[in-house]
Amino acid sequence: MKAFKFITTLAIGVGTGLVAGYLTAPRSGKATRNKIVEDSQEYKDALEKAATLKLAEAKNILNETIKEKSVQGKKVLDQLASKTLL
Structure with a gap:
């Protein structure tokens, strides 16, 4: 929020x-x-x-986060599946 306020103030100052x-x-x-x-x-x-x-840049970060969370979710599901089979 501070960055947004700074950028807005800067833009107004430059425009003026x-x-x-x-x-x-x-x-x-x-x-x-x-x-x-x-x-x-x-x-x-x-x-x-x-x-x-x-x-x-934001798309790349989002895609990386989705990949990481997908891998983590798959690991959790695999662990749950192996526990229920025992």
Whole structure:
């Protein structure tokens, strides 16, 4: 939860700084709009890439956990089966 709060606060701070920078930049309105479009596309692409990497990492962790728990469950079932046969 602390990480989420930190990331949210950081994102708000960065966004505020970017808006202030764009509004005070010595460019024409059209150049500023073009710059905003270009930068937002770059940020969107970077965010998508980071999210994709984190999702792949989470899937790998989930798959490993499922494999481990499956093996553990099979061992328990095998032990129970061998005890009931005795």
